[in-house]
Amino acid sequence: MKKTFTLFFLFLTSMGVTVFAQNTLVKGVVIDAKYRTPVPYAALFMQGTPIGTVADNVGEFSFSVPDSLTNRQLVVARERFQLMYLSLDNRDPGELIIALQPDDYTERIQALRDSMTAGLSGFGGFLAKATKIVKNDWIPLGDPEINRFDLGRIQTFFTYNPVEGIRLRAGIASNSRLSPHFFVRGYAAYGFKDRRIKYRGEAIYSFAEKAYHEEEFPKSNLRLVYENDLYSPGEIHPYSPNDLLLITYRRSLNEATYRNFTEINYEKEYKNGLAHMLRVRRSRFVPQGKLQFDRDNALRTTDVGVQLRYLLREAYDQQKREKTALEMTAPAFFLSHTIGLKDFMDGDVAYHRTEFSIQKRFLLGNAGRLDAVGTVMKVWNKVPFPLLVYPNQQQLYHLVNNSFFLNRALEFVADEQYTLQMTFVGDDLLLAKMPVTDGLQLKELISLRVSHGRLSSKNNPELSPEGLYRFPSVSHQYNTAPYVEGSIGITNILGLLRVEYVHRFTYRDHPGALLGAFRVDVTL
Template sequence: MKRVQLIATIYTFLLCFFAVDALAQTTLIKGIVTDAKEKDPLPYVTVLFKGTSIMTRTDADGRFTISTTAAHNTLQFSYVGYKTEFLTITPAQTQEVSVKLNPEATALNEVVVTAGKRPRYRNKENPAVELIRRVIDNKAINRGERYKAIEFEQYERMMFSMSNLSEKFKNRRIFRNYQFLFEEQDSTKIGGKNILPVYMEEKLSQNYLQRDPDKKKTIVLANKQVNFDNALIDNKGLSQYFERMYADIDIYANNISLLSNQFLSPIADASPTFYKFFITDTIKTQQPNLVELSFIPRNNTDFLFEGKMYVTLDGTYAVKNAYLTINKNINLNFVRALEATLNFDKNADNRYHLAKSNLVVDFGLNQNKGGGFTGERTVAFTKYKINNPQPEQVFQGDAVVIAPTATQKSDDFWASNRADTLSEANLKVYQNIDTLNNMKSFQKTMDLVTLLFAGYKDFGPFEVGPVNTFYSFNDVEGLRLRLGGRTTTALSKRYYFETYAAYGIRDEKWKYFLSGTYSLNNKSVYTFPQHYLRASFQRDTKIPGQELQFVQENNFLLSFKRGENNVLLYNDFYRLEYMKEYENHFSYNVTLKKWTQRPGGVLAFENFIDGQPNLVNNITTSEIGVALRYAPNEKFYQGKLYRTPIIDKYPVFNLRYAAGLKDVLAGDYNYHNINASVEKRFYLSQLGFSDVTVEGGYIFGKVPYPLLTIHRANQTYAFQLRSYNLMNFMEFVSDRYASFNIDHNFNGFFFNKVPLLKKLKLREIASFKIIYGGLREENNPNRDASLLQFPVNAQGVKTTYSLNREPYMEGSLGIGNIFKLFRVDVVKRFSYLEHPVVSEYGIRAMVKFDF
């Protein structure tokens, strides 16, 4: 759910009150451009409103869409080797046109005329393919892998803007206090839409890279960004999320990460298999001479680019310039257009390095019209030096260091150090947002957005929520009412308190929670790196074996469950916790816990003493634990009162150890519990990506079954990635286990090839989960009657088992991206089908928002 909250925060925090009028006063032109003689469509023709910078290009099929809210009446079409054409259009209307371009008359020494069909495209004996293979063969040299050391200064700018604003929209009543936002507007070439910047960040850094061994150091010299003063929006969190969405474009890499997806580079090792290449021009006005190499996807729905690149003919076969875009049929959500331009400069050794890149992405709920948002990232590299090694002390310490005065640079500093100019309208965005933050009407609007998407009502130093837990129900507690909240940074950056109270109508019991946290680094306890001390007490119920990810346990929607749901534990938790997180994303957590468990519902703690049944009221443990976590290169979407990891290709390692202490704080048992896991996403280029988790654990000592590993089960109708979706609560317990989970998203690789399905942009998903486990004789109640016996149902049949006989396995096939929001899986259980109240098949759904 936090994934949805994350996207909703970014995409809708302005959309909620900037509700764009889709068609008002908009000139929208669609059409196709063809060769007047050959009738063939012409790709990458430049289309613009005459006398303006509002421009687009035709796609690989010769089609284009362009729009404006201004009163322009003439379109201009230009293409190398063809006469420029002009077309008169009617402003403020939607029109479809067909344009034919005539070749320019050229004096030729020799003319070869052929007839018949256009020859079938083939890689064999294709000079364009031979050229791209030369580029591929020289990738390692041209991307600088043979340099011993590289250093450069990097300027980057990220802008996020509202786009396609109509006059009717700007004059709405809701904006009577916001007219200063519309004083000046800029325009962007992509789609020809007027834009209004609402977020901007600039960064200037000095970078050092060294080979053998590989080392990297980044010193952030200056940093400036829009500052939103709201509990929902964290400025650092926005910055990190945009960095992930708009990652650096390395055309020499096999795969390019954009919008949380992987695109195959046109010069990837396997690019001739997925792309078609054409030599479309030779540039002899530059030294060295360049070849214009155009490329299009073989399948226009795959995650591939189309565009052109200019390759040197001096023997280096380097890319001098590149223009990348995507086909409108690609399986991406809300992306109406994408353009990237790359420019390379020559080094002293005649090799080329990236000098500037510009990426523009236009987002919108409607694919072809209406308002939306445009994101743009510009990166410029200057003061480039090669083979100038730095002393060892330069690379010591953290890989990224922020200069103490980075956020204090003056406007004069930025004016003289920007490697790319800014318009007056863009410069105003800093002042505009500061003004917005101080306006009561804007504060009320953002307060409403926070309530809708974060689930909390902000009262300054304290906020109440989350609202989706106020009401829930289950078979044991009946109707459950809950009210709680937490303090915010408005009260203190050192002290944090959180509490709630709940009451079950059927069991007539109060539940409550209280925690106090002290920040040891004078930062919010939700901000990276965390360093705090926390003490808490909780008296509440828990379903044994239910572990939820990114979802509140008392969420109303989780009240709906399948099968029998009449087993609960009443728990008392006393916990003291110390958390320390480091800049390299290694962390450790030390806890001291006292835990008392009492059975609830039909559950009973029962054993046999001298052959006679004996009821046990509760079990108590005292435990000390250490949890180690290492997540290299991890990034977060950082809210002010929460944070959500952004999944990437880097692994996450976890190691947890807990020791039970008998006779300490009334603890009843001695034991040692060790658990380890590794999680990683594997990108498989055009075949999508796999999320893989490997986990294992071992418990030393003799303990009752509530202290064993109760494997994660799911009896709701929501598909849960980490749980076993057809396993019943408390169905399996182990004192040793190993598991393997894989969830693979094909990103529509197969559906995209089916003519009718590809328009729906559905995505195929497959998953498989297997867990091996078992119980030693000393922990098996079937072997030792003095242990707490496994629970039984109303018919006296045991409902809890060990995994000694065979592994538990389940798999699923799913369809994702339904209405761009839902995933639905058909789940099959492969083992232990003879257990009571189990299903071999089930249908599960989840909300999953992706680009």
């Protein structure tokens, strides 16, 4: 009887706690007080208690607090920001906007570096200042606190390629001070060798209000684009930005075209890491130099396409136009399909093209990291060679991996292709053991790039000439062996450059094949 009474008393007590205890929902978003952008993964808890949560990848949070603890301060902590204590008195706990003040660690480090380089004279001081300008990428036009436009990208102001020779380019982009929803951007370029003006213009409407620019995560953008510029089908992906740095179109002599296109697309990113893009594009390609399109002086295409992306734990630190990914080890998946429409808006070719890519970074303890990118591409129909697939036709998004360097742009023609690119960057290895190189933060670089594919008979102009262009003289088909090249070098030079020796292992008997070369490139 006594035992039954005790159990009944405990039941009533627990019921009382359930009925009479009251909780308050604390909900809101954590933002950067300086840039007004979301702060992902901030820790929030009631002072002196284990009650709290961690903000999600766009700074949003919610958790329940017993009323007995609401008189305590809310503590908010995040690396690179000052610790914050916040009283919930006289605040709506369901609509909190918590603005964290950045700590001055980054600024202090930069000030220290500036003081060290201030005493340098001649080339050393100039190089340090030039590196800083290039890494900043965009320059405010006017007072940085109130300017409405930025000038950039700095890395593309001066480039060189065999078609244009010296190329000068200047671009401009609006920011949220002009409008938090509507943005414009574009560039103009001039090649001193071909003496042609190139340009691009974009008008973007963001359905989400932006803190500074339209590329902030998560995006929900409707974009109209017109571009008239040089384009090499074997050098960059058809939908990649024309932003190659320093030395562009490395191996595209007589393998490039002039291209103009109009495109409208809609891009949507979700907090769960899923993203999609829908696009419609109308293009016109005109061969350049000795490149020829048989029977035609131009190729016209009209295509519609969809691209899907999934990136687990997608989150960024966003400061003005700088956007730094916080999660680099989660795998990224890309799937796209493009449909070419014939006789619609002057389209010359009907085709289907499918691409799938996986990108992954592996952390190898103290040794360093390994970035791997695998891609499969296939064109399902009969198409002229500018619409085939080539080793460098890859959209770089999550991991900025190496391009293929020693093959000619149109050297390997295929309608089905597989590529694998791997790059190792050292950490605590040989260079870290030497005081001078360790102080300069230089790192070892080793890379390997492999491609292989096949060309079906329907896309071989020698077997099925109707509707096809003859291949350029530099073009070859894959045999049973893959194309392989690799490199070894040093990266993170001044935090900006890498120097490497690249070696070609297969297809060394191709006429004019570049068997090996030293190269300098930007690591941004």
